[in-house]
Amino acid sequence: MTSNAGAPHARGDVADYVAAGLYACTFAFVLCLASGTLKSMGGEIVPIWIVDGYLVAHLMVTPGKRKFTVLAGGTLGILGANFWVGESVYVASSFTFAGFLEICIATALAPRVTRAKDLSYPRSFLQFLLGSCIASLSSGAAALVLLGGFFTVHPFSSFSNWVISDALGFLIFTPTSLVVASGELIEFWKCSNRNWSLLLLGILGVVTALIFCQTTYDLLYWILPPLAVLAFQTELAVVLIGTLLCISIAVPLTVHGTGPLWLIPYVSMQARVLALQMFVLAALSVTLPIALMQAQRNRLLSLLANGERRYRMLAENADDVVLQISPSGEIRYVSPRVEKTLGFASKVLLGCVIFDLIREEDRLAVVQAISNARAHVAETSVIYRIRRSDDALLWVRSFISAGPIDASSNEALLACTIRDIDATLREQHRREADETELKRLAYVDSLTGLFNRRYFDAQLTTRFGGQPPGERAQRIALLLADIDHFKKYNDTYGHQAGDECLKAVASCIAQAMRDGDIVARHGGEEFAMVLGSNVHEDVVSIAERVRAGVETLRLPHDGSPLGIVTVSVGIAHALTVETNALALFREADKALYVAKRAGRNQVR
Numbered sequence: 001m002t003s004n005a006g007a008p009h010a011r012g013d014v015a016d017y018v019a020a021g022l023y024a025c026t027f028a029f030v031l032c033l034a035s036g037t038l039k040s041m042g043g044e045i046v047p048i049w050i051v052d053g054y055l056v057a058h059l060m061v062t063p064g065k066r067k068f069t070v071l072a073g074g075t076l077g078i079l080g081a082n083f084w085v086g087e088s089v090y091v092a093s094s095f096t097f098a099g100f101l102e103i104c105i106a107t108a109l110a111p112r113v114t115r116a117k118d119l120s121y122p123r124s125f126l127q128f129l130l131g132s133c134i135a136s137l138s139s140g141a142a143a144l145v146l147l148g149g150f151f152t153v154h155p156f157s158s159f160s161n162w163v164i165s166d167a168l169g170f171l172i173f174t175p176t177s178l179v180v181a182s183g184e185l186i187e188f189w190k191c192s193n194r195n196w197s198l199l200l201l202g203i204l205g206v207v208t209a210l211i212f213c214q215t216t217y218d219l220l221y222w223i224l225p226p227l228a229v230l231a232f233q234t235e236l237a238v239v240l241i242g243t244l245l246c247i248s249i250a251v252p253l254t255v256h257g258t259g260p261l262w263l264i265p266y267v268s269m270q271a272r273v274l275a276l277q278m279f280v281l282a283a284l285s286v287t288l289p290i291a292l293m294q295a296q297r298n299r300l301l302s303l304l305a306n307g308e309r310r311y312r313m314l315a316e317n318a319d320d321v322v323l324q325i326s327p328s329g330e331i332r333y334v335s336p337r338v339e340k341t342l343g344f345a346s347k348v349l350l351g352c353v354i355f356d357l358i359r360e361e362d363r364l365a366v367v368q369a370i371s372n373a374r375a376h377v378a379e380t381s382v383i384y385r386i387r388r389s390d391d392a393l394l395w396v397r398s399f400i401s402a403g404p405i406d407a408s409s410n411e412a413l414l415a416c417t418i419r420d421i422d423a424t425l426r427e428q429h430r431r432e433a434d435e436t437e438l439k440r441l442a443y444v445d446s447l448t449g450l451f452n453r454r455y456f457d458a459q460l461t462t463r464f465g466g467q468p469p470g471e472r473a474q475r476i477a478l479l480l481a482d483i484d485h486f487k488k489y490n491d492t493y494g495h496q497a498g499d500e501c502l503k504a505v506a507s508c509i510a511q512a513m514r515d516g517d518i519v520a521r522h523g524g525e526e527f528a529m530v531l532g533s534n535v536h537e538d539v540v541s542i543a544e545r546v547r548a549g550v551e552t553l554r555l556p557h558d559g560s561p562l563g564i565v566t567v568s569v570g571i572a573h574a575l576t577v578e579t580n581a582l583a584l585f586r587e588a589d590k591a592l593y594v595a596k597r598a599g600r601n602q603v604r
Contacts, residue, residue: 054173167281570593
């Protein structure tokens with residue numbers, strides 16, 4: 001059992017194909033008769049052959065396989081029109097074959113465009129022009145071979161007329177038909193420039209009529225100024241419509257015996273109409289380049305305007321402030337975001353110098369960033385402080401890069417952004433301070449405020465191992481100090497008083513040190529010191545200063561024979577050991593033990 005689900009769709013496609021063929025056939029038939037009317041008006045000379053130009057345009061906008069239907073319908077329309085005017089079967093068939101050949105070649109060589117505006121690109125237009133010329137020459141050659149006996153006594157005149165009239169049909173009527181088929185005519189009618197274009201077309205029509213209504217003065221080339229104005233001011237399609245308007249006025253008046261071409265004694269009407277065709281080609285050779293250049297200019301201006309519009313839209317909606325500044329720092333443009341970031345209205349800052357807003361200490365860095373951006377044509381960034389409208393300073397980061405040339409001053413402007421990083425930077429500084437404090441706390445004894453044992457061991461290893469062997473004896477000395485009878489002190493006065501005693505002794509030891517010396521609470525009541533000098537007299541002097549300083553505190557200690565808090569100090573020099581930091585510590589500990597055994601409150 002088969003399904004008929006696709007049948008309605010298939011019937012719809014067939015109907016579309018038939019409609020496209022009938023549409024092409026009808027238009028080709030009417031336009032072929034119109035071309036035949038022009039031929040009869042011109043005395044068997046066709047000023048412009050419009051049907052092939054229309055069919056090529058129709059084929060250019062027709063998608064896929066439907067092109068074959070349009071081509072078949074158009075060919076039948078041309079054949080029917082030739083029979084309608086009374087041509088014999090052979091003549092009608094020959095004309096139709098020449099037209100069919102011409103349409104196929106022109107379509108095959110035509111650029112891939114779907115609207116007349118696409119032909120304003122130089123490459124597309126040149127391809128279209130070349131294809132039209134080849135198609136016209138091929139068709140003329142075929143007609144000359146098939147209908148040589150039916151031409152006038154001047155075959156070359158008929159050949160040239162055929163080629164020129166067909167080429168004019170392509171150049172004028174193909175883009176004009178594209179305007180209608182692509183919907184550009186509706187766009188033109190809705191655009192704001194419509195009235196101006198209609199006015200220029202009206203002036204061109206009046207000038208053409210005035211020129212060809214009289215035979216007193218040779219004013220033929222006065223058609224060129226209004227055509228040139230039309231090319232400068234309007235689109236390509238309007239220029240071609242204007243040219244078609246000129247032909248539709250000039251041909252009937254010339255055929256009826258008026259116009260500047262009657263001031264020249266041509267031998268026949270054929271020669272006179274051929275001269276008119278040549279003039280139209282000359283006019284097109286002047287106006288079409290102008291129209292193409294104007295189209296390119298308008299396209300570039302449109303791209304520039306769109307780019308500027310997008311730039312402004314992005315700038316005005318970005319979180320960063322966007323500026324354009326001159327090399328001297330003058331603000332030429334600033335986005336509205338500046339009001340939220342800095343508190344200034346945009347118009348207030350225009351013309352101001354950005355350096356006046358920057359903190360004086362940071363200006364040099366910004367000047368250097370601008371110089372780098374100009375010299376290397378590269379983006380640079382700089383962090384600085386800028387003044388808000390309330391005089392508060394804000395940390396910001398700017399990205400600066402080389403920009404376009406300002407037309408008014410001929411200077412290369414710089415693109416600059418201002419990003420508020422104040423909160424971020426302050427948070428970063430806070431985090432760094434916290435990290436520094438955490439690192440410090442990791443190496444600091446919480447009771448005394450001195451370095452702890454971890455820091456002392458690391459520094460001893462670093463200082464001892466970081467020196468060349470020959471310098472070690474001259475650079476390192478180690479002192480160990482221990483509070484005498486401290487256990488008895490705690491037992492007598494309590495641990496809280498013991499903590500206060502430790503803090504007082506630690507402060508006294510720290511005051512005895514010099515810059516570069518390290519003092520740490522090594523554990524319990526023991527303190528360790530690494531000295532940056534190994535001169536024996538200096539080391540002993542510092543150790544004695546530590547001992548005497550604690551004794552001078554006169555802290556009561558009933559558990560000590562002296563009745564006050566004292567310390568014993570042991571000294572070790574790197575000179576007495578070879579390479580081992582641990583051995584140096586052991587030597588200092590031995591010296592401290594000797595001081596303790598000898599009666600305490602001593603330096604050994």
